[in-house]
Amino acid sequence: MRATPPGLPSGRVNTLADLVSAIRTLSSSGESGPEPVRAALTTALADSSDWLDARYLDRDPAADWALHPLLRAENCSVLAVVFRPGAAVPVHDHGSWAVIGIYRGRERETRYGLTEGPGPLEVVGTLVNAQGDVTVVPRDVAHTVEALDGDDAVSIHVYGTDIVTRERHTYDVEIGETQPYRPRFVEPATASRR
Numbered sequence: 083m084r085a086t087p088p089g090l091p092s093g094r095v096n097t098l099a100d101l102v103s104a105i106r107t108l109s110s111s112g113e114s115g116p117e118p119v120r121a122a123l124t125t126a127l128a129d130s131s132d133w134l135d136a137r138y139l140d141r142d143p144a145a146d147w148a149l150h151p152l153l154r155a156e157n158c159s160v161l162a163v164v165f166r167p168g169a170a171v172p173v174h175d176h177g178s179w180a181v182i183g184i185y186r187g188r189e190r191e192t193r194y195g196l197t198e199g200p201g202p203l204e205v206v207g208t209l210v211n212a213q214g215d216v217t218v219v220p221r222d223v224a225h226t227v228e229a230l231d232g233d234d235a236v237s238i239h240v241y242g243t244d245i246v247t248r249e250r251h252t253y254d255v256e257i258g259e260t261q262p263y264r265p266r267f268v269e270p271a272t273a274s275r276r
């Protein structure tokens with residue numbers, strides 16, 4: 083039986099508060115790399131009941147996606163992300179590792195390797211992830227995500243940085259040209275800041 087990741091209750095993890103608390107504990111304990119976070123998120127998403135607050139499933143019908151901050155700290159942040167099917171998410175980086183776990187629906191993720199200097203970006207992986215799947219996105223990878231099956235997809239994203247303020251980029255994969263990436267985040271009225 084797998085050991086319970088640090089910071090998680092020993093029983094089932096079935097509330098958002100438990101997950102955020104676990105990730106906060108990991109980041110403040112110095113175990114803020116992606117693997118402990120992946121273990122915690124995998125444990126949480128093994129519960130397929132509706133434990134994510136309904137407000138984090140919301141998306142402005144006119145918007146292609148919604149980025150809901152759940153936790154923000156200097157070396158760690160958590161978002162609930164809602165993707166509209168068919169939305170063209172620009173290829174982007176995170177300036178950090180990221181861990182993505184699927185809460186609802188299915189997502190196709192296409193990854194591109196980031197190299198020094200100009201030139202086209204090469205695809206280094208294509209994944210199709212469904213509820214409960216958790217993957218680590220390395221720092222030296224840019225990606226795009228697409229919701230499948232005609233329904234919104236909802237996923238939990240954890241970063242080793244404050245993703246709201248992090249300097250980030252979009253990429254033209256044909257020529258490698260970058261632009262600043264400043265996505266709009268849902269007003270974090272309920273986000274926990276420390």
Ligand SMILES: [Fe+2]
Nearest residue numbers: 174175176225
């Ligand atoms: Fe991303």
